[in-house]
Amino acid sequence: MHPDPVAAFDLITLLASAVGLIVMLRGWKRALEPKAKLVFLGLLVFTLCYGVCLFVEWSWDTRALDRIEDVIGALLPMWWAFVIYAFLAGIVEQELRERETRFQELYDEAPIGYHELDTEGRITRVNRTELDMLGYTAEEMLGRPVWEFSAEKEKSRDTVTDKLAGDIPPGRIFERTLRRKDGSTLGVLVGIRLLRDESGHIRGIRSTIQDITKRKQAEESLAQERNLLRTLIDNMPDNIYVKDTKSRFIVANMAVARLMGATTPNELLGKTDFEFYPQELAAKYYADDQNVIKMGQLLVGQEEPTVDPEGNRKWYSTTKAPLRDSRGNVTGIIGISRDITARKRAEDDREHLMETLALKNEELESVLYVTSHDLRAPLVNIQGFGNELSRSCDLIHSALKDKVKSADMNGEVRTVLNKDVPEALGFILSSATRMDSLLSGLLRLSRLGQAAVHIEPLDMNAMLTDVTKSMEYQVKEAGVTVDIELLPPSVGDASQINQVFSNILDNALKYLDESQPGMIRIYAKIEDGQSIYCVEDNGVGIAGEHQSKIFEIFHRLEPDRKSGEGLGLTIVRHILDRHNGKVWVESEPGKGSKFFVSLPSV
Amino acid sequence: MNKEGVILIAEDDEGHFELIKRSLQRAGVCNEILRFADGQETLDFLFVRGDGAKREHDKEYLLLLDIRMPNIDGMEVLEKVKNDPELKKIPVVMLTTTDDPRTIERCHNLGCSVYIVKPVEYQDFAEAVRRVGLLLSVVEVPQIDGMPKSKGVVK
Structure with a gap:
């Protein structure tokens, strides 16, 4: 090529x-x-x-x-x-x-939904935002009348028809509820405008769809919250109010209105306490308000008197707090006050009751005191003249013995003189003695109630050592071993608490089990702020049915065998009552007893 | 105290008075004894008032005082006696049923010489009164409105 x-x-x-x-x-x-x-x-x-x-x-x-x-x-x-x-x-x-x-x-990506309709109202175009809003695919929406997607079909159809007919001016916006594919509803704002071809003929409609569910929800929840708050405030039995810096009411609830004699809380708005309360009270409330506003500090639980519309005196516990704006300036106060009239009344009643009780108690003590004294006076006579009589009898006896031969004396007279009279006098004298010891017991108990209690910290080891030392003779005599463990301190009146342990130890020594060597152990523990001391012995013990009675006055387990007035444990309980302490016993016959004494540890 | 000294017993209970008197006599005290049934009578006598017996200036006195008496009680009598510049020289022996420590302390503070609790037990009572008798034999009882006399001896 x-x-x-x-x-x-x-x-x-x-x-x-x-x-x-x-x-x-x-x-x-x-x-x-x-x-x-x-x-x-x-x-x-x-x-x-x-x-x-x-x-x-x-x-x-x-x-x-x-x-x-x-x-x-x-x-x-x-x-x-x-x-x-x-x-x-x-x-x-x-x-x-x-x-x-x-x-x-x-x-498609516009933040609002778009769709276009033909002159029949059928959807010819729809953007992705709207599809996402409603949950449909484009195929499901295109070609269908737009009102099929509305929750208010009739209204929607009318709007479209009216718009196409030119009856709706441009720029109008409608609030509509649409229905999603899943059946839920959607609140939207719809903006519609007409589409025209080049020659000006109406070709259809283009709409913008704005989702306002969130805004509606927010509005609704705000309204709900406001309603909740209002209901709460109105139905609170306590007074709730808000005042501005001039102490004028901005918010008040029903309770406030009732107390102030208004029919509704609204009557109070813009007014001050001066228009409702007596001058003196209003001035006081005003001063409190202003103080809170000026100092910006809480006023908590102030108990103050007030009067209701009927003139009844009432007591309220009031708390006032400064109300601040977002920049922290005090714009008023918020106040809450509670009716404590009933509590106050109860307190007064209680106080009155306590006074009456104290008075009664005092009366009782003095009755007891005086009685025991006045009862002793006749006893002195009974004893005294009983003795005079027995002295006279002795005189007669010796006089007769010397001057009259026994044979001359009537046997009966002799019996009287030698036996009957001394026996009668014996009963009289011993009963008087017994009566005297009971009375002096009562007297001691009543004196205990009158004695002042000097509360001080007590070194219990030192005290118990003292107590046992003072009982050394009895302890040795009974051949008892006393073992004192390390004891926690407590508070109380030294001489009275000494008495408590003396009496308990005395009791332990009195009711020893003679079949075995006596053992007394003293130990303690601390429980709930109380020092609990225990004096444990291995003596005869106390049967269950007697355990509650041993603290009763003049109760003695073996009146014939053991000496004593039956007052020792009564005094113990009496002293501990006055110390906010307690005494109780755990015992089993034949196994010994545990006497517990609880005292405040600090 | 010599035999002219008078023992004043303020005692509302007749029995008690009788017992005290007998015990004193048994203890060998044979001074004149005057009894007053209450505080008012006692004060009337001491302060030379009223219609009854009256204190004489040149006599020596010793007062045995019960506390619980109607109208004016022993404590008040003691107080009045000890507040009087002359009468306070009279020795006062409280002889009473009250053994309350506070009452005893008050009496001592007011200036009583001796405080004796009336025991119910006869022996104790007699013993206590006997001691008063003994006391009377050793205390120097001043003569009111005059120079103190020498120690008197009973018996």
């Missing part, structure tokens, strides 16, 4: 056609108008024909097809024109495409 300028020209033409083809192919992909597609097909056929011609010519080295080539060549400028058209159309098309994409993105 030799170089041929014609062939070279042909080749260039072929290449140009191929370039045109590629350009067109790109245009195809962008879906050109149908006309452009026809041109493309023509160009394709031309290129193929041309290529075939060239192939034949080159293969057989013939010029037989030159005529066809000429025809094709004549068309060449026209083909070029097509190629250039296709190229330019491609550029324009691409730009349009991009613009469309941008618009679609904006449309």
